[in-house]
Amino acid sequence: MTEREAGIESTRIGDELARMEARLFAGRRREQETFAALLDDPVRRQAVVHLYGPAGIGKTWLLGRLRLLAAERGVPWIACDLQYAVPTPAGVAAAIGDALRDREAGCDEADKAAEQGGVDSQLSEATAAIVRTLNALAGERGAILAIDAMEHGAALAGWLRGALLPALDRRVLVVLSGRHAPDAVWRDSPAWRSLGLEMQLGALSPQEIAAYMDRVGMADPVLRRHAAAWSGGIPLLLSRFAAQPPGREGFPDLAPLADDWLGGSGSPALRRAAWHASLLRVFDFDMLCAACGEDVPDPAAFAELLRLPCTIRDARGWHLHELAREALQAEFRAQRPDAWRAARERCIAGCAERLGRERDPQRTSRLLLELLYQLADSRLRAVLCASSDRRAHRLEALGAGNYPEVEAYLERRRTRPRRKAQSFVDYERDAVHTLDMNAAEDAERGRLAEAADWLALGLDAVQLLRDDEGRMIGLLAVIPIHRDTLGMLSSRPVTRAYFHTLTPAERLALAVPPETPAGWFIRMIDAEDTADARARSELIQEALGYLASGGLVLCSTPHPFYRELLLSIGMEEVHGAGHDDYGPGHRAGTYAADMRRGGLQAHMRKLIQRRGGQPAAQSLPYDFTGREREVAGYLLHGLTNPDIAARMYVSEIAVKKHVSSLLRKTGCANRGLLMKRLAGYEELLARR
Template identity: 30%
Template sequence: MSQTFGDRIFRWMDDHFVGREFELEYFRQRLAQLDERDERILNVYGTAGMGKTYLLERFARIAGELGAFYARADVRDALNRRERLLSSLLEQMEPTPSTLPISSSPSPSLSLSPPEGLPASALQLQERCLQALNRIAEGRRVVLAFDGYEEIGGLDHWLRTSFLPGLSGNVLVMISGRFPLEGPWRHTPAWRKLIVRLPLAELSYGDIRTYLRQWGVDDEKEADAVWLRTMGHPLALSLLTPDNRETANAANAPNAANAPNAANAPNAANSANAANAASASAAAAAGRLRPPNAAAAEEEDPLQALLDDWLREAPDDELRRLLFAASAVRTFHQDLLSKLMGAEVPSTLFQRLTDLSFVSRTANGWQLQELVWETVRRHFRERMPDTYAAYRDRAAEHYLAKLEEGLAQGRDIVWEFGELLRYADNPVLRAHYRHARTSRNYLEPLGEANLEEAQAYVRRRQKQEESWKVLCSDAESGELYRFELSADLGRARLNLIPLGELAKTGEESVRLLRSPEGRVVGLFAIVPVNGRTYDWLSKSPVSRAYIASLSAEERSRIRTSSSDTEIRFVYVLDVESLEREELRSDIVHALLEPILAGRLLIESPPPHDYYRLGKTSLGFEPLPGAEHADYGGDRPATTYALDTRREKLRDLLRRMVRVPGTAAAPARPNAVQGRNELTPREREVAELLVLGLTNAEIAGKIYVSEAAVKKHVNAMLSKYGLKNRTQLANHLINS
């Protein structure tokens, strides 16, 4: 017997389903152990394209495997009519609706809360539906799913007060929509006890790699571009996937999750993915994978349909203008949006904005879902560049003012500084902070009680150390940064961590980074440079080169100091995986604290572009005479310094971010003028090349790799038909 369409669709769905282990296993256990728990409603929610409908399809398969009956109603098809919703459920039951008897006694729902104004025919239909469901539930478990719940409208009250209370306790209800259940669902303790939330978020990088391989895309750099372009958004991924199979449009898109550590109910956002046949067709129209920002240059952006879907939630011009303003900043509140727009934002309008499915509340305000934020912001920047630039400048002014205010008051301004970094002129800094993630990890001082744990962490890291790949990109410039860090480089660093000596430098110097579950996931050591630590620092690998580079007077001052010198040596900032974005965020925040406290920071990381670009983008500068070979290998390690003492911190902030109204920096001598045939990046390289800088020095100035500089130099040699750098420099100066 030949395969049916349904057989083929299910096979394709299985073939391209990745991840989602947490949600699937959670549903399986909850259904199997229904009698052991009070919760009876699983609330699946997430913005457009997160895979809610596809997830329900997978739940239906699991329900069938466990012998449960599964019925699903799409609220959107009901058109706000109870009869249509009830009929769609009855059509899925056995026996057929026409043969279902009507009980002589009313169901519990009718006795609890008779629906007001319900016609007799509708009342009879509701009774018939409840009897059918409860009859099935006498012999086996039942899963009742309502999809598209954002369209429930006036039926919400009826469903909550009349229909659901009449269901058997052997029924598990799924409610899926763009929004979490709110209002009476949350405010009434009884309902709150019945509900478990399953929020859906983006795919992990590993899930994307797995999915693309299933479509025949195994090129790592191409996968990197997709990851950075989509930020893990499931439907966006499907729209950027080439359709190279004759009938693959019938298959739904992938599904995946970053499963959180949760014992009972999930509280953190998990990943999901889905797409329908229309999105698969759009993928075929796209024709190929696109690098970050490439789609913006195309006449038809494959993500335009997704943007249109989001914007349907903001149909009027007034709300869309406010949405565009919100996209100019990462975190917003009503006062900030009023400041950006130059007019008071009404509370009712702000409430409409925060009610959108892709807006979520954070500790410091509200945020747009990440891909929504970047897509709407790009749309705003392209359509209204002058207005966007004005909003961006006002946002930068706002955070600069907040930092000045915080410095004057002596309060913690780490969060404000992090927000300001999003407006940095440096693309590397913007790229790194684009991927900053809120972390629930916490720091704990190192002492005798946890020294053994710290030692165990270092041993575990030495044994398990592996190669890492770090990806980041800048959405505004389109620059993509890809760093490969070898396992040998990691081990060389770990081998130079003298925990016993570090523990003697003071509890506040060395701290363990713990996960929310208490597991050690990192080790940070930022050591005061003073009379107590001088001897050890002058002899220890990594730090001794810095001490040796000081003048005799400086060494004497440090060695004899009895008070704080305001100098800190960043000895190690180690986490168990640089590929995890929240751990990289923990490192950045560990550095921001001493930077904002006003210190002279010294650091000598392993010789690698990842560390070099990270240091120089934050304002660190190479320290002459402090190079060393303590990490081994052929390439010497550089020691970097960043001075934020007193007014130097304010100078650093103003250098990092373009301050509106500030005069432009004077042109460099012999700057290349009028070279329209050069790209903007080639012009940057050319201006430094004519000053006599080497490729490595140019790379450090413009925050790119040495290989990238070489590529730009070769491109210019080809354009002008020249043979070497000397000819190129003379041509650029004299033409």
């Protein structure tokens, strides 16, 4: 019986793969709509589409989707992948010629061109041949030439601009996909800029992440939260999380992805510079030198680091993409644990020293956040590491124009509250911390917020968070403390409890002119999406910046997640300033950090001393044998199996058995996760 007689449709494996990928594809609606509009535009105002983004962001996946859009319109798609083609004009011309021949497009001219003698002649003829064929193929419908993995073809830009593209018919649309943004010539030339269209891919939105998880059948709400938080919306990482066997503990190891983020570079100097940069949220050459210690980075390696697609420059300075930072740090920690610990200590010392002499308020705020990151416990580190595409979000001060929007936002909190469960991942400890707020708590926060007061007092420290489409997705309300706000703060729910504890002298000290507030009351941090940890992280980080203001910083909350967060940054509960304004059973404390009169330096010294004085773990939470403890200790010091075997006078097979037992007892899938799980138990493992 044939397949057709049995009712089985005969297809190629590639066809089935394409169908499955189409079913699983989620997100990128705007990019698809933009590309469809280009295909439908008979004038083709843009001739070149620059599609770019970091490793794992889904460029190739999106190209497949765009190819389907072209196929639906009968537009031929010619693909060239520079991972497999020789990245020279001759090599690319040959690869495009092969793709055209695969379409049976009559590329005899390319065959003839390949027979021509002489390098220059061969190159010119090969380019001319594919140009003639592409232009003929375009016909009335047009054609697409898509070149993927452009990060391997940086040297091709001159040939593309000077030879290939100018000769193509306007009906041929060229898509250049890679990790790097278009170079200066593409952007600086008014002509090329007008003919080009940039599509920069960022992380998937919470809604797009949810759609993908629906498609792969991930139904468990806890797993969904953890997948969204761990992946940061990076499609490759979402796919790896979804591929984990059911019931497996922990997350996939990030360390093997380090090579991808480094663009496949084998330079030891670049890897060393990237490892140390991964310890810092924001870096410059001086901070990197401080982290490296005596092993000062080569300026050439630093320049190469800045050119990596995962290195981003924004208002904060240079920084690695959040997940590149975690992957590189995981590799650093796994391969050189002692060097990693020493470098972190140097980061703390260098940051504290710069903070002590900094006078610029904005730089002080950034350095403070950097130091808090270096000193952070697991919860704070998870919040500060939450992936956030800052280029896509913007803060906007409250004013008469957007006040109705803020009031509508708060009204939704009051009348349509929802449970919020936002998870934050500490990649270093492989731990998840979840802010879980039920609908009743959400409603109460909306009820107690007084946007009319904030507007009447002209509080520009009350800020809306908007996404890349301009929608309001969050709210940060920080109330300055001065003579004009004291009355409101002393009479309104949530804030009044603290001010009722003040003596007349203490109150008088706060009655300062509005131009120089005595401090700040962090009144509200809210993200509308029930699972958007990235937006909440951004608002929390903005609020933490007020610690650098040199004033009194206050916050009141009944929620244990926020309470632990405030205590971790050194704020202390104020005696007698508790209240029940959030309702019965929701007792809230008020927490303070007084940064007045040089308090910032004293506060930082306290945090550094507290970190140094943290009690060590008293017992190991695993039932290891004596030999297993010994192997674990050697692993934490970066020794390989042969090194451990030599130290213990046993065979490598015996060491492998001990490592397998350690993995089984700790529930870890690999050595990288095992070392993260055992970090902090070095002294206990050394006692043997």
